[in-house]
Amino acid sequence: MQDLLVGFISRYVSLTEDEKKAIVSLDIFRSVKKGTTLLKEGQHSKDLYFVIKGCIRTYYIIDGEEKTTAFYTEMDALTPHCAISNAPSDYFISAVEDSIISVGEMEVNIFEKFPKFETLCRILSEELLAKQQINFDEFKTSSPEQRYLNLLQKRPDLVQRVPQHQLASFLGIKPQSLSRLRARILEKSKR
Amino acid sequence: MQDLLVGFISRYVSLTEDEKKAIVSLDIFRSVKKGTTLLKEGQHSKDLYFVIKGCIRTYYIIDGEEKTTAFYTEMDALTPHCAISNAPSDYFISAVEDSIISVGEMEVNIFEKFPKFETLCRILSEELLAKQQINFDEFKTSSPEQRYLNLLQKRPDLVQRVPQHQLASFLGIKPQSLSRLRARILEKSKR
């Protein structure tokens, strides 16, 4: 299981045997049940998450309503804002399915101890920023229906494994609108 | 003018006099007229931009229509995807106003020559990623009207200095809808 994490990191920076051992010893592997909350709004935490198996999500609670903004599945890394900004978190993180995750700690002087880790973080942030930018641009420039069809192409698994009402807020609409939109698409494809 | 760039960088990493000189000598300051295109779709470029004065924007052309996705004003840094991914750009960058920008080059071994530059890039990417994430989340969880009111709070200058049709696509709507929405808000505030 540790190999997956080491393998993931090795795609970005080459690691010595010692470094591999250090990572494995630093990281804790946690098995979490569906619905478990890993981080709550208002909490401080320096934890970084890497999904080995399963699915976790981030969501806000606005006017008592859950607004899911992101899903993280196998081989996805999640760095909560509060881990780098040391402000309290303004969102929640919880498990969509039974999952196995690796939880790392954001230590104060980690970059001095492991300069390679800074390179890894730079590359990951840059890559993520680029992806995020593209996602945002696509979101802005398309309608809810297009966004749903786009999701079907890019992350077909999500549509299957995630509850519809969570998907809806991820797409920026209400659950009823997602239902209707799907019925509309089905209707079109019949004709 | 160089001081602004050095000052900006100094907020993130401390610089020696030699490093300051190196930055100033590496960077080119360009004065660009309103409407000038700095980067076109399909082009390859390793240029990084830092806005000293004025405003530049990124936009896609989709079905012959311009879709503005971001604005960069004083003290904003813009790292185009193509500069880090070495794929051709899929968007345009152009000046909204007459602007003065600093154009840096993304060199191959820059991080080996200047380890501090890697720290700078990591911090900037992390910070930007966090901001971007929050922006995206806010966008998803609010209506066009809320987004416009939000923009009025957060970047009131943009609403003044940027053409309405560019603002509209930035808000994810059509120019006509923005006009109507503004009229609606005005109507509400009267009553």
Next chain:
DNA sequence: TAAATTCGTTCACTTAAGTTAAGAAATGAA
């Protein structure tokens, strides 16, 4: 297993954005 809650869908109705078109105002170029 039974009751209670949550979830997904459908419906009717309301609200707001997209679309097409037209005209006025501002801007830029000859």
Next chain:
DNA sequence: TTCATTTCTTAACTTAAGTGAACGAATTTA
């Protein structure tokens, strides 16, 4: 300065999302 183009607004109509409610299905929990 004048003409042409672009930009902004308004309007009428169309389309789709929000809202509130209802109901069956699925899932939890007692």
